[in-house]
Amino acid sequence: MCGIIGFAKSGNAPLRCSDVLVEGLRKLEYRGYDSVGVAVVSKNGGFVIIKDVGSVDRVVKAPEFEVLDGSVAIGHTRWATHGKPSKENAHPHTDCSKRVAVVHNGIIENYLELKNVVLGEGHVFMSETDTEVVAHLIEHFKKLGAKPFEAFKKAVAMLRGSYALAVVDLDEPDRIFFARSVSPLVIGLGNNINFVSSDITAFVKYTNRVVVLQDGEVGYVSSSEVYVEFNGRPVDVSSRIRLVELDAQSIEKGGFPHYMTKEIFEQPYALAQTFSALQTQNISDVLRVLEEARKIYIVGAGTSYHASLLGAIAFKRFLGLDAEALISSEFRVISRAVKWGDVVIGVSQSGETIDTLLALREARERGAKTVALVNNQFSTIARESDYVISMRAGPEIAVAATKTFTTQVLSLLYIVARLAEFTGAIDVDYKALIQGLKMSHEVAQRVLEACTEVCKAIATRLAEKQSAYYLGRVFGVPIAMEGALKLKEIAYIHAEAYPAGESKHGPIALVEEGFPVVFIYLGFLDEMLESNVEEMKARGAYVIAVAQGDTVLGSIAKYSNAVVKMPKAPLEVRLITYVIPLQLIAYYTSVIKGLDPDKPRNLAKTVTVI
Ligand code: AGP
Numbered sequence: 197m198c199g200i201i202g203f204a205k206s207g208n209a210p211l212r213c214s215d216v217l218v219e220g221l222r223k224l225e226y227r228g229y230d231s232v233g234v235a236v237v238s239k240n241g242g243f244v245i246i247k248d249v250g251s252v253d254r255v256v257k258a259p260e261f262e263v264l265d266g267s268v269a270i271g272h273t274r275w276a277t278h279g280k281p282s283k284e285n286a287h288p289h290t291d292c293s294k295r296v297a298v299v300h301n302g303i304i305e306n307y308l309e310l311k312n313v314v315l316g317e318g319h320v321f322m323s324e325t326d327t328e329v330v331a332h333l334i335e336h337f338k339k340l341g342a343k344p345f346e347a348f349k350k351a352v353a354m355l356r357g358s359y360a361l362a363v364v365d366l367d368e369p370d371r372i373f374f375a376r377s378v379s380p381l382v383i384g385l386g387n388n389i390n391f392v393s394s395d396i397t398a399f400v401k402y403t404n405r406v407v408v409l410q411d412g413e414v415g416y417v418s419s420s421e422v423y424v425e426f427n428g429r430p431v432d433v434s435s436r437i438r439l440v441e442l443d444a445q446s447i448e449k450g451g452f453p454h455y456m457t458k459e460i461f462e463q464p465y466a467l468a469q470t471f472s473a474l475q476t477q478n479i480s481d482v483l484r485v486l487e488e489a490r491k492i493y494i495v496g497a498g499t500s501y502h503a504s505l506l507g508a509i510a511f512k513r514f515l516g517l518d519a520e521a522l523i524s525s526e527f528r529v530i531s532r533a534v535k536w537g538d539v540v541i542g543v544s545q546s547g548e549t550i551d552t553l554l555a556l557r558e559a560r561e562r563g564a565k566t567v568a569l570v571n572n573q574f575s576t577i578a579r580e581s582d583y584v585i586s587m588r589a590g591p592e593i594a595v596a597a598t599k600t601f602t603t604q605v606l607s608l609l610y611i612v613a614r615l616a617e618f619t620g621a622i623d624v625d626y627k628a629l630i631q632g633l634k635m636s637h638e639v640a641q642r643v644l645e646a647c648t649e650v651c652k653a654i655a656t657r658l659a660e661k662q663s664a665y666y667l668g669r670v671f672g673v674p675i676a677m678e679g680a681l682k683l684k685e686i687a688y689i690h691a692e693a694y695p696a697g698e699s700k701h702g703p704i705a706l707v708e709e710g711f712p713v714v715f716i717y718l719g720f721l722d723e724m725l726e727s728n729v730e731e732m733k734a735r736g737a738y739v740i741a742v743a744q745g746d747t748v749l750g751s752i753a754k755y756s757n758a759v760v761k762m763p764k765a766p767l768e769v770r771l772i773t774y775v776i777p778l779q780l781i782a783y784y785t786s787v788i789k790g791l792d793p794d795k796p797r798n799l800a801k802t803v804t805v806i
Contacts, residue, residue, distance in 0.1 A: 198287070198301040199224025200381075201398045202270040202362040202372040205389035206419035211402065214256075214264040217271050220391075220398035221252045226448070226455075226593060227301070227394060228275025230574075231286035232256070235297035236266035237369045243297055247272075247286035267419065268369060270362045272299040277473065277588050278307070279324030280574060289328040291335035292319055295366040298334075300327040301394050302358035302379035303469065303588065305476045310354060326476075330361060344368040348375075349414055358472050362392050371416040376409040378468045383407040383422055385437065390417040395450050396440055404440045407433045456594035456686070456793045460779050461644055463599045466589040467637035467772070470603040473588035474610045482583045482611070483618040485565045489539040492519040493564075495527050495555045496543035497803065499597035499681065500604060504543045505674035506771060507608030513670075514612050514624050527555035536563030543608075544568070545592060545600040546802040547575020556581060569607055571600055585611070594794050595801050596685050598779050601678055602640065605772045606633055613768075632766040639773050642763045647777045654740055654758050655784030661712050664689060665703060666778070667696040667732075668716035669724045671771055676716050679778030686793040687785040696728040709736035714778070717743035717752060718770055726751045742777055744770075 201220035205211060217234050232255040233247025244264060248255045252273065255261070272287035279285035288297040304310070307326035314332040315321070321328055330351055337347035344365040352361070358378035365373065374381060374392045384391035386403035393399055396406055407422070413431065415424035424431040440451070452458035459466075486492060492511055494504035504521040511519035522530065524542075534540065540559035544552045547570035556566045556577060568581035571589050578584045589603040610633055616624035658664060664683060666676035676693035683691040694703055696715070707713070713732045715725055722743075733739055733755040741752045745761035752759060760777040762770070786793040 198275050199227035199273040199394045199398070200270070200299045200301050200360055200362050201391065201393045202299070202364070202374070203389055203391045203399070204268045204370060204372055204417050204419045206267065209386075209388040209419070211389065213266050213269055214261055216402070217264065217269055218252070218256050219401055220393065221256070221271050221273055223397040224273045224393070224395060225252050226450070226591065228273045228591065230276050230281035231274040231283070232272065233274075233286040233288055234264070234269060234271040235288040235364060236264050236269040237364060237366065238266055241366060241369065243290070243294065243366065245288060245290070245297065247288065248283050249281045249286065268364055268372060270297060270299045270364055270372060275591060276574065277303055277586070278326040285323045285325050287325075287327060289323055289325060289331050291331040293335060296331045296334045296363065298327055298331045298361060298363050300330065301360045302377070303472045303476055304329065304355050304359060305357035305472055306355070330355070330363070334363065334365065338367070345371070345373060345416060348373040352414055357476070358469060360394055370418045373414070373416045374409070375414040377411050378465070378472070380465065381409045383409065383417060385422065388419055390419060390422055392417055397448070397450055400440065406438050406440050407436050408438070454594065454794045456596055456598060456783055459592055459594050459598045460776070460783060462590070463602050463776065464637040464641040464644070466599040466603050467606055467640055470587045470589050470606055471610070471634055471637070473586060474607060477585060479585060479611070479614060480618070482567055482585065483615055485539050485567070485583070486611070486615055487619050488537070489517075490535065490537035492517060493527075493534065493538060493540045493559070494519065494521045494543060494608075495524045495540060495552055496521075497524045497549050497551050499601045499678060500543040500545060500549070500552070502674045502678040502681070503601055503604035503608060504541075505677070506605055506671060507541070507543070507612075509671055509674070510609055510612045510771075515616060515619075515621055522555075524549065524551035524555040528558055531558045531562060534559055534562045534564050538564040539567060540564045541567045541569055542577055542581065543604055544575070544577050545571045545597055545604075547572040547577040548802050549577075550803065553577050553580070569604065571603070593801075595796055595799050596682055596782070596793065601775055602772050606636055609633055609768050609771065628766070629768055632768040636769045636772045639763055639765045639769045640776060643773050643776045646763060647760050648780055650758065650760050651777050651780035652784045654760070654781050655788055657738065657758070658683070658687070658689065658712055658781065658785045659788040661689060663706065664691045664712040664714065665699065666691060666693040666714045666716070667699055667725070667728060668693070668718065669696055669721045671720055672716035672718045675718070675771070675774050675778070676714070678775050679714060679782070682779055682782035683785065685782070685799065686791065686796050687782055687789060688791065689785065696725050699728055700731055704731060704735065707732060707735040707737050710738050711736065712740060713737040714740045714742065716774060717741055718767075718774060719744050720767055729755050742774060
């Protein structure tokens, strides 16, 4: 996930070029912070490009930054996806003639294919990024006679994947061309200045008049003009202008009150990004070792362990493989059982959790192959593993993991689907599975739209409680565990998860009038929950059901005090999205209790001690 900013101003706008860029880049730093770069159209008609690895504060200290002078500029904060953090890979990227500069957020899935086309014509690439190909494609179409904006549109039409693009072409130096697909992009309309950016926060200091672009829209801004088109037809965006109100603190979080809410609500985007990232990675080596594996272990800590549990059930249930999830810190205890021919998948958002790192080291020493499933592809776990699968869900700042759980589950299910394809498993419809995973971001969006209010109401009730149970069956158990962890972590309410059938073997002793019990009706073996919900209700439990809206099971209607109605979706999508209301419930409970969900006591985002 990266951040982009661009502005075009007239001579009448009293703003300094470097001030506007620094303000925008600082506000976008939450989207990525491994490198920073800008391209400014200088008075002599060329570009001044400054870029380097490091934070915004580091890069803007360069003496030439302070004296930047120009009316049209683009900037970028990078969170590396293709190519390590380096000066060469930092955006903006240019074409061979250095007349086109590009900043990009997203992933161009077919960049290798496109790169081969322009390489064949003698273009020379300076970076390892997927982005640079856009500059060369524009140059290519200009050489064929297209005007700059036409060349830009022709280049965009060739792209597959996700992108928010801002492009300056010195042959039309007053304009910034833009295009959006999946990755967010907004226009800011100021006085004698217009902006394009990934996020309103980057320019809200200068204007609060905003147009949010939609997928498939392309266009340009100049200091006096905003032009948008869709499918080749001009779009009148005047009716879409919104006035946004953001205070200084909320700006830091993209308009959300906490990083956690921001990360919960950006899950649709993160899921789309991760799916797209998975499709661009060649995982055939991983599939081969998994096919040959004697046994598959999946290790992780906390939330990553819960995703591992769900992944292990999927390996067993869909593919009949011998798979086991283990808590990283417990792995060494059983490691004598790990042998040559086994595969150990380490799941870690940060890629730095010491327990998971040590488990993977131990596994390698014992002759197993290791696969890192990480959000930070440059982390220690990624570096030390035999194979790496990178989720590219964007930085997660809140201590409580949210979007990285849903994207971890998506990634593990994607591996299962691809393995079914690779091994020719006849009883798994891998195409349908992949199709389901591809649409998970749309369902996540519907869940957020449909369920937030009821989750707030449930949180009001939970905020008064000392304890809660989360119960599910099979796949529902790790989801219940994740829901319980969230409530403990940020709302300081004791919460435990069990396979529902276990509840009568002890846990039910705690249940009395009003005791909250959350049932996860996944639409998979739900009938097995029937007797458990009856048992709980008979002891006075306050039953909260998370269930598909059209579920007809009598127990849900009959025994539930509150129901979170989930949209209808295939099982693989439900496995990803059912946790979202549990995240919302924990979040709102924390807020109602007056706590700070972003900074839970006693915790750290990444645990690097044993
Ligand atoms: C989850 O909300 C916690 N922050 C914690 O359990 C976390 O998932 C765990 O520490 C593992 O971190 P990792 O994914 O970076 O390895």
